[in-house]
Amino acid sequence: MRIGLFTDVYPPYVNGVSTSVLMLKRSLEALGHQVYVVTVNNENMKYKYEEDGNIIRVPGLPIGIYDYRLTGIYPVKAIKEIKKWRLDVIHSHTEFGVGTFARIISKQLEIPLVHTYHTMYEDYIHYITKGYFNGISKKIVEYLTLFYCDHTISELIVPTKKTYDLFKGKYKVNRNIYVIPTGIEVEKFYKENVDQKEVIELRKKVGLKKDDFVLLYVGRIAAEKNISFLLDCQKVLSKKCPNIKLLVVGDGPDLEKHKEETKSSAFNDSVIFVGKVPLTEVAKYYQLGDVFVTASQTETQGLTVIEAMASSMPVVCMKDESFMNTVVPDLNGYMFENKREYRNIITDLYNDSDKLMRLKKQARLNGNMHSSKYYGERVSDVYRIAIENYKNKKNNFWDYIKKVVGKGEKDRRS
Numbered sequence: 001m002r003i004g005l006f007t008d009v010y011p012p013y014v015n016g017v018s019t020s021v022l023m024l025k026r027s028l029e030a031l032g033h034q035v036y037v038v039t040v041n042n043e044n045m046k047y048k049y050e051e052d053g054n055i056i057r058v059p060g061l062p063i064g065i066y067d068y069r070l071t072g073i074y075p076v077k078a079i080k081e082i083k084k085w086r087l088d089v090i091h092s093h094t095e096f097g098v099g100t101f102a103r104i105i106s107k108q109l110e111i112p113l114v115h116t117y118h119t120m121y122e123d124y125i126h127y128i129t130k131g132y133f134n135g136i137s138k139k140i141v142e143y144l145t146l147f148y149c150d151h152t153i154s155e156l157i158v159p160t161k162k163t164y165d166l167f168k169g170k171y172k173v174n175r176n177i178y179v180i181p182t183g184i185e186v187e188k189f190y191k192e193n194v195d196q197k198e199v200i201e202l203r204k205k206v207g208l209k210k211d212d213f214v215l216l217y218v219g220r221i222a223a224e225k226n227i228s229f230l231l232d233c234q235k236v237l238s239k240k241c242p243n244i245k246l247l248v249v250g251d252g253p254d255l256e257k258h259k260e261e262t263k264s265s266a267f268n269d270s271v272i273f274v275g276k277v278p279l280t281e282v283a284k285y286y287q288l289g290d291v292f293v294t295a296s297q298t299e300t301q302g303l304t305v306i307e308a309m310a311s312s313m314p315v316v317c318m319k320d321e322s323f324m325n326t327v328v329p330d331l332n333g334y335m336f337e338n339k340r341e342y343r344n345i346i347t348d349l350y351n352d353s354d355k356l357m358r359l360k361k362q363a364r365l366n367g368n369m370h371s372s373k374y375y376g377e378r379v380s381d382v383y384r385i386a387i388e389n390y391k392n393k394k395n396n397f398w399d400y401i402k403k404v405v406g407k408g409e410k411d412r413r414s
Helices: 016-030 076-085 098-108 134-151 161-170 196-206 227-240 255-263 279-286 303-310 339-351 353-370 372-413
Strands: 002-006 034-041 048-050 055-062 069-071 089-092 113-116 155-158 177-179 213-218 244-249 271-275 291-294 315-318 333-336
Touching: 002 016, 002 076, 002 098, 016 034, 016 303, 016 372, 034 069, 034 076, 034 098, 055 076, 076 098, 089 098, 089 372, 098 113, 098 134, 113 372, 155 161, 155 372, 161 177, 196 279, 213 227, 213 279, 213 303, 227 244, 227 255, 227 339, 244 279, 255 271, 279 303, 291 303, 291 339, 303 315, 303 353, 315 339, 333 339, 339 353, 353 372
Parallel strands: 002 034, 002 089, 034 055, 089 113, 113 155, 155 177, 213 244, 213 291, 244 271, 291 315, 315 333
Antiparallel strands: 048 055, 055 069
């Protein structure tokens, strides 16, 4: 198949959606498909065509939310090139900007469109409203979500049952929805595939001692990720167990705020903020952790949890539907509902090395279940369904037209 992936974010930009699209492209290509990408140029306001990677980057304007850029809905210069691709199916990974362009191209060139819903937009409204008109804003989000994810597409993919329940339960969507967790290149995170000499050097570089017990967080540093929860708990944990360290890897709008908070506190030495790291270096940072921790409740899936497991790290996460299919309590990690439960779980793992080792082994096994190959195969199946249904829909339309014309001709003759 000739497949067009349309996305607002793509490497070198780093976030969960960007990683997901890259993994999908690679897995589809490994299956023999021809894959093209339409995305945003994050460097400047120019069109850029990367022929070796079949990628078009279109100009986009900064919108003030992180360093996202939003494109126009009809970048004319890109259309001529896209027509040459002769796509069999379009797969959009965003609702706005490039996502809207995908829907226009789908209609204009009569190509079936599959969409993956990656972002729980209701959890991000506060960045726009600053706390005002949240009720009205959520209604607007619901309307736009239904427009982009139901009325303008051929098939819909979601990464977790949590997202499936949002569409079926809250939004009352009456269509087929395919639950396909995003796959990753799990092999990249295996301990044996990471240079351990470099890991030792990295451990020294970030300021970790040999006997430190490391709680690792990897991800965006923003309000919806609930970093404050981890910091509050770390304050208590560090008093009881001074060598329990919280290592925070990632960038975001709240990074400097949290740095300042910890700098002026007594537990400053037990929290290490690394900041943004290159995508190629992330696997090394996972090797620094003993336990992966997250208090976020805004994930559609949480790719960092899968990456942690592939790195042989048990996961301790906030109880949330997005993690239900990945984290199994007392098998590859634990879930908590409050600070006391979190602290008790961490303390227990710190004191029980046998339990920790058992969870590590199982985490690695469970991480293997999220390979990019399996991901690509399942998404390919949805493409085939979309193409077949689109053909049938067109044939049914023309059959109807023929019947109407035939009936009119028959009536005229009689």
